[in-house]
Amino acid sequence: MAKSLPPLGWLRSFEAAARHLSFTAAADELGLTQSAVSQQVKSLETRLGVPLFLRRARGLDLTDAGRRLLPNVQVPLLALETAMVGMDREQPADLLTIATSVSVAHWVIAPLLPRFRCRHPNLKVRLLSAIWPDDYHTLRADIEIRFGSAQQVGVNAKAILPDRLIAVKSPTVVGRPQELPLIEAVGTSSGWRSWAKAVEPVPDPSLHTDTYGMALHLAALGNGVALVNEWLAGHALRQGLVELAHPASIPAHEAYHLSVASKKPEAAELCAWLVSENDGVVG
Known part of the structure; x- marks a missing residue:
C-alpha cells in the first residue's frame, strides 16, 4: 500500500x-x-x-x-x-457559504436556519464540512467556524463565547457524573481528567468519540454524561434534549472561533445570531 x-x-x-x-x-x-x-x-x-x-x-x-x-x-x-488561475470566481451575491464542522452545522446552524431563511427567502445557503486547518485554505466561504486553540485557528478568527466545558446528560438519566458512564471527546486538552482536578473525582470515561457534537448526541440519547463546549450545547439545552448534570464548568484550551471573509450583510447578520443565540447557561 x-x-x-x-x-x-x-x-x-x-x-x-x-x-x-x-x-x-x-x-x-x-x-x-x-x-x-x-x-x-x-x-x-x-x-x-x-x-x-x-x-x-x-x-x-x-x-x-x-x-x-x-x-x-x-x-x-x-x-x-x-x-x-482563472478558476477562482466570485461567489454569487445570493449565495451564503458557511464552512464549519458537522458538529456546529448540526447543533448550532441547522436550528437557526428556518428563522434566518424566513428573513432572507431568496438567499441560498451552502454548508461545507471542514475539520482541519488545511480544509479552510481550500474552501472559499463567507463564514468560517473553526475549532482549536487560538494559535491553531489563525490570526483572523475570534473566539465564540461561552467557551467553557459543561457536563450534560439526558433528562431521562438520573445521577451525578461520578455515578454515571462518562463520554469523552478525545483530541482536546481539557477533559474529564481536568474536571476531576477542578470539580470532583470521577471514574475514567467509558465512551470515547472524536467530536463534541457526537459526545453531545450520545448524551442526548441517554448514554451517559458528556463534557462539551457550552456554546455548542446551547440549542440542546434550551430544547430540553439535554440538561446540566452538574452546575460547575471548567476552562477549555480549545474553542470555536469565527472568521468572516465576506462583506455581505446577510453574513454579518448570521454571525451576530451565532454569537448571541447560544448564551451561557452556567452562572
Missing part, C-alpha cells in the same frame, strides 16, 4: 518558511500564526523522520534534507497555483 501524503498545509508552511528562512515571515504570508507554522513544520519533520531546519537565534537554516526536499515541494505547489 502506498504511503499517504502529508497534509498540504504542512508542505505549504515548510515551503514558505524555507523561502523566507523565517517562521514569522511565512506566517504573515500564509495568514497563520508563527506558532501554527512552526507546529506544522515540526509535524512534517516528525512524519519524515529528519530535521528540515536548523533553528538558530538569528533565524532558520535549511538542513541537507530540507534543501533536497524544497524543490520537490515548490514545483507541485507552483503547478497547483497555475492550475487555479
